[in-house]
Amino acid sequence: MSSQPNQSLIDGIRCLQYLISNGHSVGCRELARLMGLNVTRVNRLLMTLASMGLAEQDEHRRYRPGHGIHALAAQAIRGSSLFSQTLPLLEQHAPADLTVAMGVLWEDKVIYIYHSEPGLQVSQALAGFNTLPVWESVIGMALLAAEDDDALRPRFTPAQWQTLYPHLVEKRKHGHVVWRHNDGEVSMARTIGSNRAAIAFAGMYQYHETAINDRLLALKTLAGQLNQALVFNPQ
CATH class of the missing domain: 3.30.450.40 (GAF domain)
Structure with missing residues (x-):
């Protein structure tokens, strides 16, 4: 079994952290620039987070934290x-x-x-x-x-x-x-x-x-x- 860190998991968690910390809805390109990743990868990460309820799109199709963030926040505090x-x-x-x-x-x-x-x-x-x-x-x-x-x-x-x-x-x-x-x-x-x-x-x-x-x-x-x-x- 490889002892190397899982980069996909790292990128997914970073994506969620940037999304939460941004303070307002954000598009894929802006988030990709902040994270230093390509737009296609960030788009996939955001779609995955959305499928888990941790992200959602507003009326302008920009991303913001989803309803699932409340459960994650409570678990983190606990x-x-x-x-x-x-x-x-x-x-x-x-x-x-x-x-x-x-x-x-x-x-x-x-x-x-x-x-x-x-x-x-x-x-x-x-x-x-x-x-x-x-x-x-x-x-x-x-x-x-x-x-x-x-x-x-x-x-x-x-x-x-x-x-x-x-x-x-x-x-x-x-x-x-x-x-x-x-x-x-x-x-x-x-x-x-x-x-x-x-x-x-x-x-x-x-x-x-x-x-x-x-x-x-x-x-x-x-x-x-x-x-x-x-x-x-x-x-």
Whole structure:
């Protein structure tokens, strides 16, 4: 039996992920361009997903997620310890006066599992934030630090790498990333679950160093609580 990955399965799952992440109906050509595949192959993948109820066509014959995605979403949530073990802790311990986010990597993008702003209800914080490129997310920067520079550098433009690299060095040295934005905002992140995900605080403006250090300590404490929960539920 071959030990090689099944490329058809990989392409099918990627196709579904791109379809879900796109945020609006998409045609075969646009999806093929996003995925880096030929149009004929993407068309076959979409037709297969449609036959399973995971995709459907709108009135313009463009594709969007189908009704079967709801069952898949429920199964994924049930099978995810990141959801089941961390969300109660975030609801209980996350600071209410900051933006608090938890995300994972997908193809040099950050998918937000949780993104809460002051005054936002927990139900609104679940998977309710846009996908971001890793170089635009403090969570992405923290998670990329676990990868090798020689493998990372070719994936980014020189400008993107210039933004990323100092934060990768900081994460490897100190265990966290602190990003001081040009508009005065400060955001920070630490990884959890053996680099499976990262937790971040944001929305801090014009903070002095003592306040930043206090928030870093609070972030470290929260990350430790989340890690402790994931140790006993590692799936």
